[in-house]
Amino acid sequence: MVVLGIETSCDDTAVGVVEDGVVLSDITSTQLVHQKYGGVVPELASRAHDRLLIPVIKEALRGAEIEKTGIDGVAVTVGPGLVGALLVGLNVAKGLAQSLDLPLIGINHLEGHISSAFLSHKTLKTPFIALIVSGGHTELIYVEDFGSYRGLGQTRDDAAGEAFDKVAKLLGLGFPGGPAIDGVARTGDPGAVRFPRARLGQSLDFSFSGLKTAVRNYLMGEVKLTPQGIADIAASFQEAVVDVLVSKVERAADRLSVHRVVVVGGVAANQRLRQRLKQNGSLGEVEVYIPEERFCTDNGAMIAWAGWMRLKRGERSGLDLEADPSLGLA
Numbered sequence: 399m400v401v402l403g404i405e406t407s408c409d410d411t412a413v414g415v416v417e418d419g420v421v422l423s424d425i426t427s428t429q430l431v432h433q434k435y436g437g438v439v440p441e442l443a444s445r446a447h448d449r450l451l452i453p454v455i456k457e458a459l460r461g462a463e464i465e466k467t468g469i470d471g472v473a474v475t476v477g478p479g480l481v482g483a484l485l486v487g488l489n490v491a492k493g494l495a496q497s498l499d500l501p502l503i504g505i506n507h508l509e510g511h512i513s514s515a516f517l518s519h520k521t522l523k524t525p526f527i528a529l530i531v532s533g534g535h536t537e538l539i540y541v542e543d544f545g546s547y548r549g550l551g552q553t554r555d556d557a558a559g560e561a562f563d564k565v566a567k568l569l570g571l572g573f574p575g576g577p578a579i580d581g582v583a584r585t586g587d588p589g590a591v592r593f594p595r596a597r598l599g600q601s602l603d604f605s606f607s608g609l610k611t612a613v614r615n616y617l618m619g620e621v622k623l624t625p626q627g628i629a630d631i632a633a634s635f636q637e638a639v640v641d642v643l644v645s646k647v648e649r650a651a652d653r654l655s656v657h658r659v660v661v662v663g664g665v666a667a668n669q670r671l672r673q674r675l676k677q678n679g680s681l682g683e684v685e686v687y688i689p690e691e692r693f694c695t696d697n698g699a700m701i702a703w704a705g706w707m708r709l710k711r712g713e714r715s716g717l718d719l720e721a722d723p724s725l726g727l728a
């Protein structure tokens with residue numbers, strides 16, 4: 399079964415084609431229009447999706463070496479995300495499914511991220527604990543099986559990726575901030591500044607706003623922002639985020655006696671996080687699965703994969719399928 403997946407929940411216009419779980423093509427056009435504003439501007443995102451989506455679909459079909467008549471089903475992100483951005487993908491998906499007489503399936507963006515682990519790790523088995531770390535989410539989920547989720551913890555304020563973006567802005571590193579901090583931190587000293595780690599007692603929740611404020615307060619002091627100084631602050635901030643993420647993952651695995659952990663979402667592309675999670679290929683007794691970097695950030699292949707799983711179970715969405723900007727997973 400060949401499934402085309404459309405992802406337009408934020409600022410990536412992305413389309414993937416998957417055949418029986420195998421990625422045939424995956425095309426992402428990251429909207430550059432937001433850079434000069436230092437964050438995603440919702441209306442500009444919708445307009446850019448509107449402009450880019452058809453060309454990206456054409457390129458994904460070309461990459462998969464199939465005609466649109468070669469598709470067996472259409473999957474599309476229905477939420478969570480920016481409503482205007484979601485609606486562009488949803489309407490194109492409906493038009494495609496209707497005109498080609500194909501089944502349509504709506505996919506939760508977070509389920510898409512969880513699915514990205516299966517794209518890179520064909521042998522991955524459930525149950526596992528998933529840490530979703532992106533620009534909009536920081537969530538620990540118990541995945542009993544594909545489609546069966548239980549929330550264990552989530553952020554009480556900023557998402558991890560949001561903290562990277564805000565701190566990068568404070569350091570004048572541009573948007574999106576995650577890759578920028580990841581880059582400069584490589585020459586920095588992670589022990590240079592001891593920023594706070596919000597452990598929140600025994601809870602599996604997260605909090606990153608205090609850390610962001612601590613960086614801001616530190617920068618308001620007598621700090622010389624030399625290139626080395628920026629690298630040291632970036633590395634110290636990144637280490638604080640990574641410490642918290644790694645310790646919560648360990649705690650969740652220990653509490654539930656689950657020995658398999660999956661880390662997905664844009665922040666899972668972070669080199670320091672990947673290194674800390676995969677020292678010796680595992681975290682103590684726990685096996686760690688992280689997708690290839692290209693599948694960590696938003697992409698169409700993860701939506702196509704989740705769509706394939708649901709369509710082959712016989713699930714279908716109707717043309718009354720709606721976007722839900724605050725759709726939850728569990």
Ligand code: KG4
Nearest residue numbers: 532533534559576580664665667668695696
């Ligand atoms: O999953 P994603 O592409 O979109 C959302 O669903 O939010 O995640 C985007 C987030 C942004 O906040 C971005 O700064 C962060 O992921 N990010 C990173 C890295 N690459 C992307 N954060 C840290 N290190 C990275 N290498």
Ligand code: ZN
Nearest residue numbers: 507511532696
């Ligand atoms: Zn995402």
